[in-house]
Amino acid sequence: MKVFVYSLLLLFCLHPDILQAQEKEKKTVLVLYSFGQSYPATAQWDKGIREVFNSQQDFEITINTEHLDLSKYNDAGYIKEVSDLLNYKYADKPPDLIITVFEPAFEFILNHRNSLFPDVPIVLGGIERSSSTDLDFDKNTRVVFQGQNEFKKTVELALSQHPKTQNVIIIAGSGHLEQSWYNSAKPTFQLYYDKLNFSHLIGLPLNELINEVEKLPGKSIVFYFPVLEDKDGGNYVAVDALSSISEVSSAPIYSFWEIFIGHGIVGGYLKSFPMQAQITAKVGLNVLSGESPEMVNPVQNEATERIFDYRQLKRWSISDSELPEGSEIRFIEYTYWEDHWKQIVLIIAAFVILLIIIGYLIAQKRILRLSQVELIQTKRKYKTVADYTSDWEYWQHPDGSMAWISPSCEQVCGYSSELISGNPDLIPHMIRQGDKRIWENHNCKDNKRVIRKGIRFRILTKQGEV
Template sequence: MLTGQTGKLPGKHLLVKALLFILPALVLFNPSLLASQQINPKNVLVLSSTRSTSPVAYQWDRGIRSVFKVGPSDRIVIDIEYLDSARFNDDRYVQLLRDLYRHKYSNSKPDLIIPVYNQAFDFVLRYEPAFFTGVPVVFGAVERHFVESRSLGPNITGILSANTYKDTLDLALNLHPDTLRVAVVAGAGSYGRSYYTAARKVFRLYEDRIDFTYLTGLPMEELLEKVANLPVQTLVMYLPLLEDGAGKKFDAPESLSQISRASNAPVYGFWDVLLGHGIVGGYLNSFEEQGKMVAELGVRILNGEKPADIPIIQAPKFQNMFDWRQLKRWSISEHRLPPGSIVQFKEFTLWDRYKGRIMGVIALIVFQALIILYLLHQHRIRRRAEQALDERLQFETLIA
């Protein structure tokens, strides 16, 4: 009996081996099974209120992409749509955008939407039922009052905008303690009014000791004339001027450059994208950092976390930053800047650039000089000894 049973075992082993060979082959050469194993890419739609050529758009884009490159294991496909709301915001234009995006995305919904600024967020809220229903939303740089005035669904979270109006004004007043007046520059249009309204709420707290003048909604030529003739002991606070009173459009760095060149008073700002275009500095917000923060929330959602479980947060304030050229222009010593301040665009002298090498060469020359002096000193001692020896020999010769 035992012999009969053991005789059947080789057949079973052959069957098992055959199955182990055949099953992987079936999986390997079955396209449908292969397709089921492939990872579907995650599609992220970024709706920016700006235009594509704006420096602000570039910073947001860089911040968002830097996170998604090292984010979820799934492949990420990022589409960016620019509303260009500062230049075009009439109803017909918005309807055309609605029709375009409905055509593009109604049958291929994104896995995540990131609206940047109030206008893009408003667009998503308005047309979400049409073609964005149920898609998770992570907004960025949207004002608190704008969010609080809306009813948000459980699929929405994000980061509120943070302003540094108070921090920057305090900083400027500390650097210019004799200031009596502040001129606030702001543009026309919805963007200009929004920045102006938010800033004025903060600046009202200072009106008992500072005289504020609001240069808002003026044609650029008139504005330049006014900032060129400001009274002494005046500071300028620049709010993004994207449209002047004559309807002319600008990028913020473009309008700032003109204003700073014309101004007879130091100009301060609130965003790091403006540094290098005419502001002395300020306690500056970073759009790139905010882009990273928004994308990090997006990664959590793409990894399975629910937006309703992620609270809406306030963007942090950032860094004291200054333009070295403007510090020199207005005779502001770097020693008076707050500790930890970042100074950019510093023009280094030959001494600044090659200080280490120069000190090394000087040290080498001094060392060589000391060696030479030592050798000369030893030479003099040896000569004296030789002279003394010669005199002694001569004396001994005379005695002998």
């Protein structure tokens, strides 16, 4: 046994790859975000990227993130400081893969890759094709383009929902990213320039945008592109700016990204940032697995979802039956009846049953009362007749006690009805000795021996008369 153990130890020492084969290969991915960490788009992209890398089984991947915040700071001094910081952090141990998110980060890395990461493969995510038409990518770069089809689809959808539209208002910020998205959609809007009146509110400060949308003319619709920066240098969070605009807008607002649903847009064919992030991360995973990142077949992300906000549909009187087939409606607000109809029906049914039971009991009580009145009246009539009859009448309980004796018994036997009621055995004592058997046979408790006919017998009265 010891020889076997020593042999195994010697084998592991001579061949350490046997132990290492059980360990996953370690990889480091650096994700460069264009915006700050607090931006909703950043959070959605980060979630999508991590879902892909954390679910794969081939590598042990460490994800490092850098939030360049280029929507707020983009002067030369700031760019140099960011470059120096990245060089300080990653010069000695560069990542195995770099992923950039949106154009500002993509432009930064292309301008500084030779000094920072000359040999590291790069995947550019969330890129508009119009932003990269004049750029030459090296063989170590892979691009994941956003699709452009959603612009025309959403515009046509909005016009179909509002067929009387005469005015189209475009809202966008003045930053490079907002402008790249806005420029990508321009060819779509130009198709309608001869049919509709277009107003372009580009780069206006938020307070001016709010003033403009408050007084929009009738028969207008709005298309919202992100507002991250205005012409005066002001910075915003795009979803917050949209919420402020939608709150006072006199026209329905449409957009092209899922992140804006729930913040004031009606809906549309919307791009999903988490979905784009997952597609980008899968491309990066292929690169880590050895696939060449050459710019031969750039990935085109055309996936869109038909998503609408129930509250905005109601606000602008849009029927959900008019939406495209397969549309997803979010934030549905049910009426109290729609949300609790089962409980309400059960309560009503129980109440109806209770009313029926109460009605039945009331009816039975009324019938009982009428029966009691009738019985009392009948009893009075019978008592009147019985009390004044000259015959001796009595009712006897099964136990032999007297229920009632007519007062006329005193005329017959000389004993009062009260005396006989208190002493039922007095009756047999009044019967003459020779007639007692007749009485006993008549009064026998054995049903088989009861004689069911009248009898005649003699008694001795109180005065001793027969």
